[in-house]
Amino acid sequence: MVEQLTAFVLTCLVVVLVPGPDFALVLRNAARGPRAAATAAAGIMVGNTILAALAVLGVTALLGASEVLGTGNRIAGAAYLLYLGARALAEAFARTVRQPAPAAERAPGGSSPFVQGMVSNLLNPKVAVFYLSLFPQFNLTPLPTLVQHALMAGIFLLIALAWYVLLVSGLKKVTTVLARPRTNRIIVGGSGAVLAGVGGAVLTKTLVSA
Numbered sequence: 001m002v003e004q005l006t007a008f009v010l011t012c013l014v015v016v017l018v019p020g021p022d023f024a025l026v027l028r029n030a031a032r033g034p035r036a037a038a039t040a041a042a043g044i045m046v047g048n049t050i051l052a053a054l055a056v057l058g059v060t061a062l063l064g065a066s067e068v069l070g071t072g073n074r075i076a077g078a079a080y081l082l083y084l085g086a087r088a089l090a091e092a093f094a095r096t097v098r099q100p101a102p103a104a105e106r107a108p109g110g111s112s113p114f115v116q117g118m119v120s121n122l123l124n125p126k127v128a129v130f131y132l133s134l135f136p137q138f139n140l141t142p143l144p145t146l147v148q149h150a151l152m153a154g155i156f157l158l159i160a161l162a163w164y165v166l167l168v169s170g171l172k173k174v175t176t177v178l179a180r181p182r183t184n185r186i187i188v189g190g191s192g193a194v195l196a197g198v199g200g201a202v203l204t205k206t207l208v209s210a
Contacts (some may be wrong), residue, residue, distance in 0.1 A: 001140050008138045012159045024194040034172040036113045041164040042118025052153035054175040055131035076123050078203035085196025
């Protein structure tokens with residue numbers, strides 16, 4: 001069991017530390033200030049927690065078993081990432097981004113960073129697939145299956161939480177640099193390109209395989 005648990009922790013570390021849409025979203029909001037970055041990270045963690053609970057209860061398995069629901073979720077997630085990316089790119093190229101305001105609610109797309117983080121995470125098909133495909137690969141006998149999945153979900157959430165705390169803390173130290181108009185514009189445009197690129201790739205793959 002210890003060997004299986006160690007392997008699971010190492011797998012979680014790789015999954016959490018590899019940059020993806022969630023990282024790009026936090027970085028994009030960091031250009032508006034530490035509070036916005038922290039709020040986006042909080043939304044991502046809420047989304048993670050909801051998906052973890054659904055995975056433990058077996059709901060994500062239903063999503064994976066239904067081709068219609070799975071395809072619909074992937075399309076919705078891709079469309080949302082494209083939307084966020086397009087808004088960020090439009091803002092970056094339309095004008096020089098102003099110095100971040102203290103209010104974290106000022107965010108691209110007409111919603112708070114918290115809502116962006118939560119919705120983006122909930123609609124991210126890779127997160128649901130992670131819970132659906134990874135849990136069965138590890139056997140923590142003699143624990144019951146439900147307890148195993150709950151334990152693994154808790155471990156993943158703790159690792160993700162630690163990562164976002166470190167990430168936001170690190171971003172706070174470079175607030176002055178992030179607030180510079182040129183740097184701000186590069187971050188907004190770059191993160192927008194990543195979000196749009198990931199959304200476009202997911203959408204293309206989904207439509208081609210449909």
